[in-house]
Amino acid sequence: MTDADATAADAAATDVAADQSKDDVVLRVEDLQKSFGALTATDHATFEVERGTITGLIGPNGAGKSTLFNLVSGFYEPDGGRVEVNGTEVTGMEPYEIADHGLIRTFQTPRKLEGMTVREAMLVGPRKQPGESFLNLFFRPGDVGEHEAANLADAERILEEFEIDHLATQPATKISGGQMKLVELARAMLAEPELLLLDEPAAGVNPTLRNKLAEQIRRLNEQGTTFLLIEHDMDFVMKLADPVIVLDQGSVLMEGTPQEVQTDERVIDAYLGGSP
Amino acid sequence: MRVLSDPKGYWADLTRSEQGVVAFIVAFAGLLLVGLLTGALAPTYFLYLVGLAGMYALLSFGLNSQWGFTGLINFSVAAFFGIGAYGTALMSASSSPIAGDLLPIVGLVVALVVAALLALAIGIPTLRLRADYLAIASLGLAEVVRLVVLNERQFTNGSAGVRGIPPFFEGFPVLADLPQMMPGLAIRPLPGTTIVLETPFWGALLNVVVVLGFVGVSYAVLRRAHRSPWGRVLRTIRSDEDLARALGKNTYGFKMQSFVLGSLIMALAGVFYAHLNLFVSPGDLDPVTTFYVWVAVILGGSGSNRGALFGGFVIVGIREGTRFLNEFAWIPIDVAPLRLLLIGVLIVVLMRYRPQGVLPPQRELIWPKVVDEAPDRPDSGVREAKVGGGDD
Ligand SMILES: Nc1ncnc2c1ncn2[C@@H]1O[C@H](COP(=O)(O)OP(=O)(O)O)[C@@H](O)[C@H]1O
Ligand SMILES: [Mg+2]
Numbered sequence: 126m127t128d129a130d131a132t133a134a135d136a137a138a139t140d141v142a143a144d145q146s147k148d149d150v151v152l153r154v155e156d157l158q159k160s161f162g163a164l165t166a167t168d169h170a171t172f173e174v175e176r177g178t179i180t181g182l183i184g185p186n187g188a189g190k191s192t193l194f195n196l197v198s199g200f201y202e203p204d205g206g207r208v209e210v211n212g213t214e215v216t217g218m219e220p221y222e223i224a225d226h227g228l229i230r231t232f233q234t235p236r237k238l239e240g241m242t243v244r245e246a247m248l249v250g251p252r253k254q255p256g257e258s259f260l261n262l263f264f265r266p267g268d269v270g271e272h273e274a275a276n277l278a279d280a281e282r283i284l285e286e287f288e289i290d291h292l293a294t295q296p297a298t299k300i301s302g303g304q305m306k307l308v309e310l311a312r313a314m315l316a317e318p319e320l321l322l323l324d325e326p327a328a329g330v331n332p333t334l335r336n337k338l339a340e341q342i343r344r345l346n347e348q349g350t351t352f353l354l355i356e357h358d359m360d361f362v363m364k365l366a367d368p369v370i371v372l373d374q375g376s377v378l379m380e381g382t383p384q385e386v387q388t389d390e391r392v393i394d395a396y397l398g399g400s401p
Numbered sequence: 402m403r404v405l406s407d408p409k410g411y412w413a414d415l416t417r418s419e420q421g422v423v424a425f426i427v428a429f430a431g432l433l434l435v436g437l438l439t440g441a442l443a444p445t446y447f448l449y450l451v452g453l454a455g456m457y458a459l460l461s462f463g464l465n466s467q468w469g470f471t472g473l474i475n476f477s478v479a480a481f482f483g484i485g486a487y488g489t490a491l492m493s494a495s496s497s498p499i500a501g502d503l504l505p506i507v508g509l510v511v512a513l514v515v516a517a518l519l520a521l522a523i524g525i526p527t528l529r530l531r532a533d534y535l536a537i538a539s540l541g542l543a544e545v546v547r548l549v550v551l552n553e554r555q556f557t558n559g560s561a562g563v564r565g566i567p568p569f570f571e572g573f574p575v576l577a578d579l580p581q582m583m584p585g586l587a588i589r590p591l592p593g594t595t596i597v598l599e600t601p602f603w604g605a606l607l608n609v610v611v612v613l614g615f616v617g618v619s620y621a622v623l624r625r626a627h628r629s630p631w632g633r634v635l636r637t638i639r640s641d642e643d644l645a646r647a648l649g650k651n652t653y654g655f656k657m658q659s660f661v662l663g664s665l666i667m668a669l670a671g672v673f674y675a676h677l678n679l680f681v682s683p684g685d686l687d688p689v690t691t692f693y694v695w696v697a698v699i700l701g702g703s704g705s706n707r708g709a710l711f712g713g714f715v716i717v718g719i720r721e722g723t724r725f726l727n728e729f730a731w732i733p734i735d736v737a738p739l740r741l742l743l744i745g746v747l748i749v750v751l752m753r754y755r756p757q758g759v760l761p762p763q764r765e766l767i768w769p770k771v772v773d774e775a776p777d778r779p780d781s782g783v784r785e786a787k788v789g790g791g792d793d
Contacts (some may be wrong), residue, residue, distance in 0.1 A: 198647065224649030236644040238637060240704065248630065249637050256630030256768065259658055259725050263622075269629060273768040294765070316648055368642045 138243045147175040150209075151320045151351050152197065152228070157206035159189075159196055159375075166192040168375030174320065179342065179352040181366030183359070184355075185396055189236070189375040190355045191233055194322050198230040199223045211319065224252065227319035231326065233355075235305040238297045243289075243308055246297040247280035248273070250315030276315070287341055303334035310338070314345060321345075323354040327361045339365050363387065371395065416763045422711060429718075437596075441586035444596055448605035453678050456670045458713035459683070461697040462619050463666035465709035468633060469698060471659040472639035474536035474630020477523075478694045481516050481664045483686035487550060487557065488512025490681045495565030499556055504572040509672050519546075520661045525743035528656045535660075536537050549688040562682030568604060569611045580604040584737050587593035615773055616710075617669030623706045626662075628766045635659050636704070636766070661680055689741075693720070696744055700751060702758025711760055717742060 152174040159167040166189045172181045183384040184190050195201040197208050207216045210226040238246040254276065255261045256269035284290040287307050292300055300308070306326055313321055326342070327335045335358075342365060346352055356362040362369060363383040371378040371386055373395040379386065386392055404411050415423065436442035460478055461590045476534040489508030491497045523542055527535040550557045557563070570576035580603035587597050628633050634655050637645040645652050675681050693716050701712030752759070765772070 186749055200646070217650070220646040221649045221651045229649065230647050232643070232647070236641045239640045239760060241633075241640075245633065245765055245767065248767070249633055249645070249650075254630040257650075259626065259631050259662075262536070262625055262629050262631060266625075268770050270771060273630065273771045277767065277771055301627065312648070351693055393690070394668070 130252060131323055144300060147173050148172065150213060151176040152353065153209040154193075154197060155207045155209070157193070157196055158204045159192055159209065160204060165375050167203070170372070170376050171206075172352060172370050172377050172380065174353050176319075176347070177345050177346075177353050178368065179354065179366045181362040181369035181383075182353060182355045182372060183357075183362055183369060184372035184378075186357075188372045188395075191324055191374065192371055192375075194230055194324055194355065197223075198228060198322060224316065224318075228318060228322065229313050229316045229318035229320075230322035231309050231324055232327070233324040235302060235309055237305070241297045242294050243300065244277065244280050244284070244293040244295050245352040246308065247284065247312050247315060248276055250312040251276045251279070252316050279315060280311075283314060284308075286344075287311050288337065301337075303330035306330050307334065307338060307341070310341065314350070318352045320353065323352060325355050325360050327356055335361065359387075382383055418760050419763060421485060422760050440443045440596060444598060445602045445605050448602070448609050449677075450717060452605070452612050452673070453721070453726075454714045455609070455616045455719040456674050456713075457694070457697060457717050458616050458676070458710045459612075459619060460667055460669035461701065461713040461716075462623055462696045462706065463615075463663040463670065464694050464698045465662035465663075465701075465703065465706060466623055466626075466666065467660055468695075468711065470627065470635040470639065471656055472532065473528075473656060473660055473663075474532060475539045475545070475660070475663065476536055476688075476691055477539040478667055478691040479686050479688050480539075480543040480546035481519070481667035482671040482674070482690060483546055483550060484516045484519060484670030485512045485673075486675040486685055487563070487671075487679045488515050488668065489558070489672045490563040490566050490675045493567055493571070495567075496558065496563055498554075498558055499566075501616065503678070505569050505672075505676055506572075507740035508675075509669075512663055512668050512672050515698045516664050517661050517763075520664035521657070522598040524657050524660045528660065529653055543686075543688055543691065547683060547688075550686060551683040557683075560683055562680055562684075564680050566675050566679045566681070567677070569673070570607060576607065608673075612673050615669055616624070619669065620706060620710065623666075627706060628768055630768070631658075632656075632766060639704075665713060669759075692741075693744075696748060699748070700758055702761030705758070705760055705762045708758055708760040719747075 144209075150173045154170060154172050157167050157170045158165075168189075170189075170193060175265055182190055182193070192201065196203050197214065199218050199222070202217060207214055208224060209215065210228050213226055215223045215226055215228075238249070242244075254269075255265060255272050261269055281290060281293060284293055287310075289304060289311075292304060292308070297305075297308070306329075310323070310326060323342075326338055330338060339361060342352060342354070352366075353367060354362070356366075363386075367382055368380055369383055369386045370380045371392050378391055378395055379389055381389070412420065412423075433442065433447065437444060437447060460482060463542070464478055465477060467475050489505060489512045492500050492503045492508035492511050493505045494559050495502060519542075523535070523538055527538045539634070549557060553559070554561075568577075568580075570579075580600045583600070585597065585599040587595055589595050606729070634645060634650050634652075637648075637650070638652050638655060645655075694713075697712030697716045698709055700715060701708030701710070720740065723743065732784040
């Protein structure tokens with residue numbers, strides 16, 4: 126690295142820290158609002174996620190993080206505001222349409238697929254499979270078979286990369302909670318998202334698997350997937366994410382590098398003063 | 402067929418549930434054979450029973466592809482069955498008040514189209530909502546269809562029913578007249594018993610051919626669908642619809658396809674019934690049919706096509722078997738009215754000891770030939786699963 130490069134990198138770093146203007150935005154949330162009866166869960170939230178980052182979303186319990194995910198991914202209808210994915214407005218669209226724009230999400234509680242093996246459950250991941258059309262099953266069976274074989278190979282490769290290939294033919298309901306989280310992440314990757322929203326991926330996962338999970342997220346990020354992740358475990362988030370967005374009572378409190386966030390008075394207050 | 406070339410290997414590859422069912426079927430078939438040979442069971446009646454069993458198998462297939470695959474709760478099995486039966490009857494019967502005397506094949510097409518439209522009409526408002534809405538709406542639909550058939554006399558003949566329905570092969574070359582052309586046969590399988598096979602027998606045999614054709618085609622279609630990515634999305638919806646949505650599946654569209662497909666198969670059962678019985682009346686839309694079919698699917702093992710087939714046969718066995726029990730003078734009570742009670746007890750026992758049904762899906766459902774070599778059997782399977790291959 127030359128001196129000039131180093132200075133440039135430094136300058137860029139200070140730049141980002143100084144003002145939050147981002148040039149390649151994959152997700153833009155503007156003034157999003159949602160209330161459940163009298164309870165305001167999302168209160169004029171505005172933020173952006175830059176392509177290629179692992180962006181953290183933290184906040185005390187009940188701050189409205191999961192609600193925000195549900196709004197962004199189309200599971201809830203916002204009361205106001207707009208959501209843009211890859212430059213297209215997706216406000217009010219169905220989740221499957223938003224997925225078509227490259228946004229995939231996981232859930233806070235792992236979802237079990239009754240009666241499937243792990244690799245069967247993985248095969249639900251790929252989008253736009255020819256075998257998902259009923260007519261193709263009878264008129265283009267060769268095509269269906271080819272894609273199924275390719276998808277199965279992909280699934281087994283990803284399971285191997287995640288070092289859980291020994292689980293492939295185990296029942297999907299009989300693996301540990303931590304393994305389930307890994308399978309969920311692996312399956313979501315088969316959908317080839319540009320932006321992957323993870324809701325507390327490390328919750329209930331033992332420390333060994335947790336490290337593995339962090340390692341995988343970092344690796345997938347280097348291969349080009351953008352992540353927006355909610356996490357309760359500060360350690361996990363601070364090691365992995367940059368920038369970090371702090372949500373409190375439904376609105377964005379601040380955004381910054383892990384260091385900035387950890388030392389910010391307002392954040393400490395929110396965590397101490399917020400819900401237990 | 403592996404059964405014939407390598408029976409031992411075939412047997413060893415079956416799961417315990419499959420072995421149990423195979424043993425049961427062999428024993429039951431043996432019993433029927435004895436009945437036939439000794440003349441206790443008239444061949445024509447036997448064929449009628451096979452037709453009835455095939456009809457129930459179709460109904461169970463239909464419900465299984467809604468409830469078993471996708472988790473859709475449909476309480477209007479009898480209505481779709483009735484649409485099938487009345488659809489073809491009103492087209493082809495000589496006493497039909499609206500069309501009449503058309504070819505049964507036209508009736509078949511009309512019945513299926515009407516059933517599909519009705520399925521769409523009920524699916525469009527309910528399938529976007531939570532699962533219970535379809536259940537309630539279908540409950541209402543069953544009653545509406547029954548009342549319409551009963552009261553709209555100018556279209557349906559009302560409670561008088563529709564008579565003069567031709568056999569299914571009416572208008573076909575050769576097949577239409579085959580029963581009349583076949584010679585009467587008298588066979589003596591055992592000393593002292595004579596079985597006479599005449600026109601009714603050949604007619605019944607043709608009906609069995611029809612129903613076996615319907616059942617065979619439906620089974621082939623459903624088996625392929627079940628093992629495909631399409632079926633996998635349905636199974637995901639059944640377990641967790643939100644997961645399917647998050648992975649980019651248009652779950653509303655998939656649920657609609659599953660609902661229409663199941664309804665078509667139920668209507669097919671109705672079409673067959675009309676040409677088996679040659680008479681349909683509003684009584685055929687009795688909601689008890691829906692109850693029987695639900696029992697068949699749950700008993701067979703929700704989600705399994707073979708289970709639905711088995712369940713359908715068992716239900717006919719119970720329905721007709723209880724009738725048969727009355728032949729024994731020493732039983733002091735009339736057994737037939739206790740049928741529903743017996744089925745209720747059966748369900749309670751089943752739920753207590755085998756809630757997943759007799760023959761739930763036994764193997765991984767991946768497109769055939771994609772998993773070439775079966776890896777080691779997992780010790781604890783997906784409900785005793787076997788990996789890669791075979792049926793269901
Ligand atoms: N579907 C819902 N109906 C009513 N209230 C809800 C719903 N979803 C979330 N909430 C409420 O919104 C607030 C924010 O919840 P949530 O987004 O789950 O918080 P977080 O994920 O940050 O812990 C909570 O008070 C929660 O009870
Ligand atoms: Mg949450």
